[in-house]
Amino acid sequence: MSELEKYIQTYFGVSNEELSKISAYFKPTTLKKNNYFSKEGRFCDKLGFVQSGIIREYVFIGDREITKWISTSGYFVVDLYSFVFQQRARWNIQALTDCELYVIDQKDYQQIGKVVARWAELEKLFIAKCFTILEDRVLTHLSMTAEERYNQLFNFNKELFNQVPLQYLASMLGMTPETLSRLRKKAAK
Amino acid sequence: MSELEKYIQTYFGVSNEELSKISAYFKPTTLKKNNYFSKEGRFCDKLGFVQSGIIREYVFIGDREITKWISTSGYFVVDLYSFVFQQRARWNIQALTDCELYVIDQKDYQQIGKVVARWAELEKLFIAKCFTILEDRVLTHLSMTAEERYNQLFNFNKELFNQVPLQYLASMLGMTPETLSRLRKKAAK
DNA sequence: TAAACTTCTTGATTTTTGTCAAGAGCAATC
DNA sequence: GATTGCTCTTGACAAAAATCAAGAAGTTTA
Secondary structure, eight states: OOHHHHHHHHHHOOOHHHHHHHHHHOEEEEEOTTOEEEOTTSBOOEEEEEEESOEEEEEEETTEEEEEEEEOTTOEEOOHHHHHHOOBOOOEEEESSOEEEEEEEHHHHHHHHHHSTTHHHHHHHHHHHHHHHHHHHHHHHHHOOHHHHHHHHHHHOTTHHHHSOHHHHHHHHTSOHHHHHHHHHHHHO | OOHHHHHHHHHHOOOHHHHHHHHHHOEEEEEOTTOEEEOTTSBOOEEEEEEESOEEEEEEETTEEEEEEEEOTTOEEOOHHHHHHOOBOOOEEEESSOEEEEEEEHHHHHHHHHHSTTHHHHHHHHHHHHHHHHHHHHHHHHHOOHHHHHHHHHHHOTTHHHHSOHHHHHHHHTSOHHHHHHHHHHHHO
């Protein structure tokens, strides 16, 4: 069973038969370093699963780039607003390294509902799960200092700090690169 | 048409027939000031629509109360995690004033799917919409100062600052009451 | 109505975080 | 293999925000 299938299995709990029908719609693709999966203002009409590599989601606020999220293997990448509502994308989604993705386009995605009767229900559950994760993220900004947020992320995923330019992690944590650098130094003692 | 029906109509775009079936499941209820709609650690097995009054959603972090959101008329209130996944509630949801609510319990809620064929799809769209709103909220913490967040909320809803204890708004904005007080003074000039 | 609370503001001070500038260390490139 | 960029760190300083303490103003309670 592929990583993608394991992931779908775990998250959506479908039967083996349904699973293989669903995963057949996802096509293996590569995305070269610095290339974009989705761009602000365009339409994001596909959903990707990260098999390998690292992908950054960011947006320009004035002339600053704000990194919303870094996806590594096992994550889905999509501009949800664009994909679900057929509106213009809000995020730039760019490969930080060469990536292997499994990608499904909107047309095929809509076919899943015909194969798996309760698909809309499973989607609802998945998005609700994502919602609660985002709630937690808001809470970290309401209740924690920059130092606490750094320590939390570092303890959650130390590897990230070797793989991703620190300036992006700083932005994702809501602090400047200089502050992140100092917190790293402080924590290393 | 009631406020609730208008709201469901706007957000879910169902037919008049479906609408009256759905809204019939919601029962008018009152929630007295300081009483709880949901409590941390219990099960939140109902969904409410705020017809009038103000409701606060908060959680204890250590001995601090962190206010996640303030709902006024036109909002739904629910501990989504608990309601959707039948897990223990994460939030305390408490009336700040006497409230009029329309409430539906989980059992009746599940009936809606039998009345409106594409209900799971509509739920998905609604939760996806909520997700994108939360994304924007995270972004405000990544890109804006306390002062900018205050000004944004004040411009969005001035009334809130007359109706809700400022300490709760400060918490929801991710700052101390003292800082909010000073920003108010500064902005008033 | 007085007393007890609660909420909000203000001042003084400390801590945290951001800004600006410089330089070190690497990797890419020509 | 020098040059150019890019990333990260560091220092000095400034700004933002938190903390602590006190008191004013308004509410609730007895």
